[in-house]
Amino acid sequence: MKTFELKGSLRSDLGKKATKAVRREGVIPAVIYGGEKSTDAISFGVAASDVRKLIYTPEIFLVNLTLDGKEYKAILKDIQFHAVSDEVLHLDFLHVFEDKPIVIEVPVVLDGLAEGVKAGGKLSLDTRKLKVKALYKNVPEKLHINIEHLSLGKSIQVGELSFDGLELLNAKNAVVCRVQLTRAARGLAAKGGK
Structure with a gap:
């Protein structure tokens, strides 16, 4: 920090x-x-x-x-x-204090290019900051989340994440990011399906 x-x-x-x-x-x-x-x-x-x-x-x-x-x-x-x-x-x-945990919101950074974006989807960051509880010396400047495996129509929820020395306080089912299906991707899927 x-x-x-x-x-x-x-x-x-x-x-x-x-x-x-x-x-x-x-x-x-x-x-x-x-x-x-x-x-x-x-x-x-x-x-x-x-x-x-x-x-x-x-x-x-x-x-x-x-x-x-x-x-x-x-x-x-x-x-x-x-x-x-x-x-x-x-x-x-x-x-x-050194020995008392604090609660603070930390910015989220998405790393990588999602598979779903390569396939024509649109990446959406729904939660820009996550609330964490930790000792102040363990709080990072940003929370990095790898999204390379994220495919079309899929999302990453808070419950799927874990960071060393941090306790996430957001709701477990809150969506952090997702790859949405665009109209163009739907059109390609419909043509490919016929």
Whole structure:
């Protein structure tokens, strides 16, 4: 997993007025959860320009977060956007530890050329990210799935996949990808059958 360096400053003033004032200064309010106790939550602010590359990317990062000199390892868990302007309103981070598993969505990458595509079918990626549970050091940047054996009309479901050190949390019957029969392929099949 790639790392991302981020600096923030702790916030003591909480509430609507203080939060609006912070946002006017170009700072995004944020919280880091998951400390030693379940009630631990640290409120802080980060500059909007500092998190742009963390937010607008399909990649996942381990964030080395420095808050007023103290360091934390975290992952970005949730982003809250304004409904109209798409401005980032709030960030939620999860504090990660060496011995505690985390739940995170990892992008899926399809490797190879499917047999069904060679035969005229169309490849469809139905699930772009899979939810996994693992120790943060075992989480890969992407989940690679070999599709070379996939024939016309066939699919790969979550239950058919397994990765070392990862537990897949999606429904077992959820379709990850499939090769659909196109109109042209149906026409060729009909001509060949006569």
